[in-house]
Each structure stands twice: as structure tokens, then as C-alpha cells.
Amino acid sequence: MKQGFMKNISFGILLAFVFSCSSVESTNEIPSCIQNKINQLIDEAVKNPPTQIWKWEVDGETYFYITSDCCDQFNYLYSKNCEIVCAPDGGITGNGDGNCPTFTSEITKTLIWEDNRK
Numbered sequence: 001m002k003q004g005f006m007k008n009i010s011f012g013i014l015l016a017f018v019f020s021c022s023s024v025e026s027t028n029e030i031p032s033c034i035q036n037k038i039n040q041l042i043d044e045a046v047k048n049p050p051t052q053i054w055k056w057e058v059d060g061e062t063y064f065y066i067t068s069d070c071c072d073q074f075n076y077l078y079s080k081n082c083e084i085v086c087a088p089d090g091g092i093t094g095n096g097d098g099n100c101p102t103f104t105s106e107i108t109k110t111l112i113w114e115d116n117r118k
Contacts, residue, residue: 029055030112033082034064038113050115058107065109 074087
């Protein structure tokens with residue numbers, strides 16, 4: 001009985017870890033290249049502040065905004081094919097790289113993943 005109890009505890013801990021590192025939004029809505037970036041982040045040490053990935057929907061396009069850790073680093077905006085579009089903010093000035101397109105409509109931002117590891 002003790003062995004069965006330990007298996008259940010181990011499974012529960014594993015399940016809790018998986019959910020603590022999982023996306024906020026369903027993974028079937030996340031392009032595989034963005035999911036690969038999430039998997040890479042999980043394999044790395046926890047960043048400070050923890051990484052977040054946001055889906056931006058604007059002007060009929062979908063982008064993915066990934067936060068960087070700490071100061072003076074760009075936060076990059078990726079296309080749905082994981083190509084870097086620009087850095088909307090971050091860097092030494094905090095104003096990004098100045099290469100973002102001019103969006104004509106309001107940006108809808110949805111948190112799709114946050115690294116909740118401690």
C-alpha cells in the first residue's frame with residue numbers, strides 16, 4: 001500500500017509541475033515554433049522576472065511578444081512563423097528598436113504562457 005501511495009504522490013507532483021509550466025491558452029492555438037520556444041525556456045533556469053509570452057492580434061495579423069529578463073534588454077515581437085518583427089520596448093532607452101510597424105487598429109493582447117516556476 002505504501003508503494004501505491006508514493007506513486008500517486010509522485011504523479012500528483014509531476015502533474016502540478018506540468019500545469020505550473022503550461023500555457024494559459026490552449027497549446028493547439030500556439031504555433032509549433034512558439035511552443036518550441038516555451039520548451040526551451042522550461043529547459044533553462046528561471047529568469048528574473050519570469051518570462052511571459054503574449055499573443056497580439058492587430059490589423060488582421062497575429063504576433064507573439066516575448067518578455068526578456070532584467071534590464072536594458074529588448075522584448076521581441078515575433079511573427080506566427082517565429083521571425084523577429086521588432087522590439088516594441090526594452091533596451092537602454094526602454095523604447096525598443098524603433099522598427100515596429102505602425103499598427104492602425106487597437107492591439108488585442110492575450111497572455112498565452114507565463115513561467116510560474118520558482
